[in-house]
Amino acid sequence: xxxxxxxxxxxxxxxxxxxxxVHDLTLTxxxxxxxxxxxxxxxxxxxxxxxxxxxxAPTSGTLLFDxxxxxxxxxxxxxxxRLNHIGFVFQRFFLLPMLTAAENVELPQSEAGVERExxxxxxxxxxxxxxxxxxxxxxxxxxxGGEMQRVAIARALANRxxxxxxxxxxxxxxxxxxxxxxxxxxxxxADGTALVIVTHxxxxxxxxxxxxxxxxxxxERExxx
Amino acid sequence: MGxxxxxxxxxxxxxQPPDILVSRQLxxxxxxxxxxxxxxxxxxxxANARPFRIAGIYEPTPDPMQLGQVPREVRxxxxxxxxxxxxxxxxxxxxHVDSINIAxxxxxxxxxxxxxxxxRMPGVSARSTSNPSFDGNPFVVLExxxxxxxxxxxxxxxxxxxxxxxxxxxxxxETVGVLRLIGLPVxxxxxxxxxxxxxxxxxxxxxxxxLALGSERLINEFFQWRYNxxxxxxxxxxxxxxxxxxxxVPLGAVATVAASWALLRRGALRLARR
Ligand SMILES: Nc1ncnc2c1ncn2[C@@H]1O[C@H](COP(=O)(O)OP(=O)(O)OP(=O)(O)O)[C@@H](O)[C@H]1O
Ligand SMILES: [Mg+2]
Numbered sequence: 001x002x003x004x005x006x007x008x009x010x011x012x013x014x015x016x017x018x019x020x021x022v023h024d025l026t027l028t029x030x031x032x033x034x035x036x037x038x039x040x041x042x043x044x045x046x047x048x049x050x051x052x053x054x055x056x057a058p059t060s061g062t063l064l065f066d067x068x069x070x071x072x073x074x075x076x077x078x079x080x081x082r083l084n085h086i087g088f089v090f091q092r093f094f095l096l097p098m099l100t101a102a103e104n105v106e107l108p109q110s111e112a113g114v115e116r117e118x119x120x121x122x123x124x125x126x127x128x129x130x131x132x133x134x135x136x137x138x139x140x141x142x143x144x145g146g147e148m149q150r151v152a153i154a155r156a157l158a159n160r161x162x163x164x165x166x167x168x169x170x171x172x173x174x175x176x177x178x179x180x181x182x183x184x185x186x187x188x189x190a191d192g193t194a195l196v197i198v199t200h201x202x203x204x205x206x207x208x209x210x211x212x213x214x215x216x217x218x219x220e221r222e223x224x225x
Numbered sequence: 226m227g228x229x230x231x232x233x234x235x236x237x238x239x240x241q242p243p244d245i246l247v248s249r250q251l252x253x254x255x256x257x258x259x260x261x262x263x264x265x266x267x268x269x270x271x272a273n274a275r276p277f278r279i280a281g282i283y284e285p286t287p288d289p290m291q292l293g294q295v296p297r298e299v300r301x302x303x304x305x306x307x308x309x310x311x312x313x314x315x316x317x318x319x320x321h322v323d324s325i326n327i328a329x330x331x332x333x334x335x336x337x338x339x340x341x342x343x344x345r346m347p348g349v350s351a352r353s354t355s356n357p358s359f360d361g362n363p364f365v366v367l368e369x370x371x372x373x374x375x376x377x378x379x380x381x382x383x384x385x386x387x388x389x390x391x392x393x394x395x396x397x398x399e400t401v402g403v404l405r406l407i408g409l410p411v412x413x414x415x416x417x418x419x420x421x422x423x424x425x426x427x428x429x430x431x432x433x434x435x436l437a438l439g440s441e442r443l444i445n446e447f448f449q450w451r452y453n454x455x456x457x458x459x460x461x462x463x464x465x466x467x468x469x470x471x472x473x474v475p476l477g478a479v480a481t482v483a484a485s486w487a488l489l490r491r492g493a494l495r496l497a498r499r
Binding site for chain 2: 022053055057075076079080081083084086088095096097107108111155
């Protein structure tokens, strides 16, 4: 078990009254699992994903990562946990524009204290893995959307995370490019990384072995294949 | 001074006339040179004029109190001055003076010396020229005025700097959010931003100094030309430079950290999502 969420809720206090984005939800993510989360806009998918990724903490309930209670960790410890065990991929890529593709992939490794030569080698390998070896020295502005997303995936994999979280990874891409990204994510999962993908894209969700459908902050339906 | 300029006589004389020094400004205005012999008299009409030989031209000690008055001055030996100015009915040796300047070996003794003199010779008023802090001294007033301007400038610049750093940090809100998501702890990011803030403030202070040093020359040259004086109007001393850096760098660092702290408190997610 990588993540174990028990009765977690996330309430945002707002001036007009509290907003419950995730409501009393229980969920586990197992090693190597491939999960998709679907549901209408505003149902709490991203909020749940952020809690699974230890970026956000539940307002009630317990969330264990690798058996560790997230609530008991300091910001520094949570940061380290994200750095070493969790990879994020977003709809809008979020690459650092002033760094090249290779440098973007090197960044989490250098933060984790990986030695220069080793991280250079790993960055090249990862860029080859996502099919962007020849574009290693290009900056994000010189890459297409699909290419940027592939760099973002390579970056997310840099420290060999056990869990890769993706929020609408194909949201800004055309269908053909979206399929390339989907295939790449499949390969990441096949190579052993647990995958949780939030998506509106039906085809992308269908590739998962487990599909959760959310509504109003709750899991309404779960299908396994 | 009581000595009026009468006429210029460039003539060889039997006996060598006494030497005088002429201020640069007077020499330039009247076209005088070293070796010229001139007549000096105590009255504008030129009565009782005596010849003097110009032994040199000097740059008068600039006096900010006399700014705008071009010093058309002559310096002569005291006996020459006395014999030139003494009235016919005043016996030699009974002249009097109203004031004299005294140079001390150690100028720091000035106040003690003044006190000492005043207690020994009641009625004599002794005052240190290097400590012009008596009330009503226009330069003390000016000094306070400068201090007020400096404080207002620094406060305004700080507000501006703060606004600038907030903009700078806000522009990088997405980058900071991404770094947080990747797993960089707050203190690492703050450290990086702090470093950049200090760097920017340091470079800014240096730029300001270079600008000040450049304009120092321009301002001095302009006003020295304008008022025909050797007075130094602006002087950037090492202390001024050090004060400038000592104020700017911590201020820049504090401003950057304050701005980024406000930003980081909002959490990684809201940063990256906008
Ligand atoms: N930081 C926040 N502050 C206040 N309310 C929030 C915040 N984040 C999310 N919410 C609210 O929580 C609810 C769920 O938001 P969330 O972003 O998780 O939805 P979602 O399922 O990801 O939607 P979408 O498919 O449009 O991305 C929404 O009503 C949203 O307004
Ligand atoms: Mg969302």
